[in-house]
Structure formats: structure tokens, C-alpha cells
Amino acid sequence: QVQLQQSGPGLVKPSQTLSLTCAISGDSVSSNSATWNWIRQSPSRGLEWLGRTYYRSKWFNDYAGSVKSRITINPDTSKNQFSLQLNSVTPEDTAVYYCARAPRIQAAGTEFDYWGQGTLVTVSS
Amino acid sequence: QSVLTQPPSVSGAPGQRVTISCTGSSSNIGAGYNVHWYQQLPGTAPKLLIYGNNNRPSGVPDRFSASKSGTSASLAITGLQAEDEADYYCQSYDGSLSGVFGGGTKLTVL
Numbered sequence: 102q103v104q105l106q107q108s109g110p111g112l113v114k115p116s117q118t119l120s121l122t123c124a125i126s127g128d129s130v131s132s133n134s135a136t137w138n139w140i141r142q143s144p145s146r147g148l149e150w151l152g153r154t155y156y157r158s159k160w161f162n163d164y165a166g167s168v169k170s171r172i173t174i175n176p177d178t179s180k181n182q183f184s185l186q187l188n189s190v191t192p193e194d195t196a197v198y199y200c201a202r203a204p205r206i207q208a209a210g211t212e213f214d215y216w217g218q219g220t221l222v223t224v225s226s
Numbered sequence: 227q228s229v230l231t232q233p234p235s236v237s238g239a240p241g242q243r244v245t246i247s248c249t250g251s252s253s254n255i256g257a258g259y260n261v262h263w264y265q266q267l268p269g270t271a272p273k274l275l276i277y278g279n280n281n282r283p284s285g286v287p288d289r290f291s292a293s294k295s296g297t298s299a300s301l302a303i304t305g306l307q308a309e310d311e312a313d314y315y316c317q318s319y320d321g322s323l324s325g326v327f328g329g330g331t332k333l334t335v336l
Contacts, residue, residue, distance in 0.1 A: 138325070140325070147228045147327060147328075147329050147330065148228075148272070148315060148317075148330075150324050150325035150327070163324070165324050166324075199271055199272075209258060209259055209260045210259040210260045210318060210319030210325075211260070211277075212260075212274055212277040212278070212317070213262075213264075213272075213274065213317070213325070214274050214277070214283065216271035216272060216273075217271065218271060219271050
């Protein structure tokens with residue numbers, strides 16, 4: 102059974118960096134089939150996919166256009182986890198952030214089958 | 227504004243059948259990408275309900291089913307139960323390979 106455990110601060114000041122970590126159990130961040138994703142949810146933007154990291158002989162990252170200039174997702178193989186960094190945050194980045202696993206990459210698109218518990222991040226001074 | 231369009235709310239009495247629609251476009255559902263459905267109870271993360279248009283993960287009751295046609299998809303729930311009261315979301319992909327979601331539908335069991 103795959104479990105994803107999120108950690109990180111719930112309050113970030115405007116213009117600073119949002120940082121969250123997602124610890125994986127029951128699978129490996131270096132899996133050759135799964136991808137590891139960050140998704141956020143807010144009343145104004147709904148559910149929004151932010152990006153992913155995955156390993157296929159080397160590491161790859163894909164990011165949503167809406168955050169591409171501000172986001173970094175990094176794997177940490179020593180701790181079997183992955184992280185999200187979102188720079189230059191504004192109050193519009195206030196949301197519940199989720200990490201999630203997609204079990205495979207396929208041309209027809211794939212689902213998110215395991216989710217972290219969610220972290221409410223508020224951007225406020 | 228979500229990429230996929232869902233009705234904000236639906237309702238039904240216990241035992242009844244309800245459907246939730248999900249309308250996309252030629253760049254997502256209509257392009258042949260799979261549609262997936264999630265159930266979200268208050269204060270919890272979304273839970274995968276249907277994957278690959280019409281497949282149920284282990285443990286999901288067969289009261290839940292889904293279909294896809296053209297640029298739309300729909301989720302059906304039969305034998306409605308009080309525990310089904312939740313928010314439901316559809317998800318697909320678009321031409322940029324990012325996951326796109328519907329705005330969610332709140333199901334009320336009367």
C-alpha cells in the first residue's frame with residue numbers, strides 16, 4: 102500500500118518561497134513507471150496540477166505553464182521523497198497543496214491513484 | 227475557471243440514480259485522453275473513484291460507473307446512499323500533457 106506523507110509550513114510571507122516535502126512509503130521515487138506530482142486546490146482556481154518529477158534512466162520534470170517560471174520539483178532518493186518549491190509567492194498561491202502519485206505514463210493520460218493528506222498553505226504577511 | 231465543466235450541484239434521494247456530467251473540448255477529452263473521476267469528502271484528499279474512463283479501483287462499489295463519448299464524460303451512481311454525499315471531480319489531460327480538472331460537483335443526498 103502506497104502512502105504519501107506531506108510536511109512543511111502552513112504560512113508563507115508574500116515574495117518568499119513555499120517549500121513542501123512528500124515522503125513516500127510503499128513505492129520508490131526512482132520508480133521506472135510512476136510519476137510524482139504536486140496538485141493544489143483553492144476556491145478560486147479549483148484543482149490545479151502544478152508539475153511532476155519522474156525517473157526513466159534519468160530524471161525528468163514537467164511543469165504547468167501557469168507556474169513554470171517559479172516552480173521546482175526535486176527528488177531525494179536518499180530519503181525516498183520529493184519536494185516542491187514555489188518562489189515569489191503571492192496571496193493567490195494560498196491553497197491546499199497535495200502530492201500525488203500517477204502509476205504510469207501513457208499516451209492517453211493517467212490517473213492520480215494515491216494522494217498525500219494535503220497541506221493548507223496561506224500566503225500572508 | 228476550470229478547463230472541464232461540471233454542474234455545481236446534483237441531488238437525489240436514497241436509492242435513486244444520479245449522473246454527473248463532465249464537458250471538455252477537442253484538446254482534452256475529445257482528443258482521446260482518458261477521463262478519471264475522484265470523490266472528495268470534506269477535509270480530505272480526493273480519492274480515485276474511476277480510472278481510464280470506466281474502470282473501478284479495488285474497493286470501489288459497482289454502484290459507481292462512468293462513460294465517455296466525444297468531448298464529454300459522465301459518472302453514474304446508482305442505489306444512492308447517504309455516505310455518497312461528497313464532491314466529485316473529473317480529470318483528463320490536454321495538449322500540453324498537464325492534468326486538467328473539472329470544477330467539481332457537490333452531491334447532496336436528500
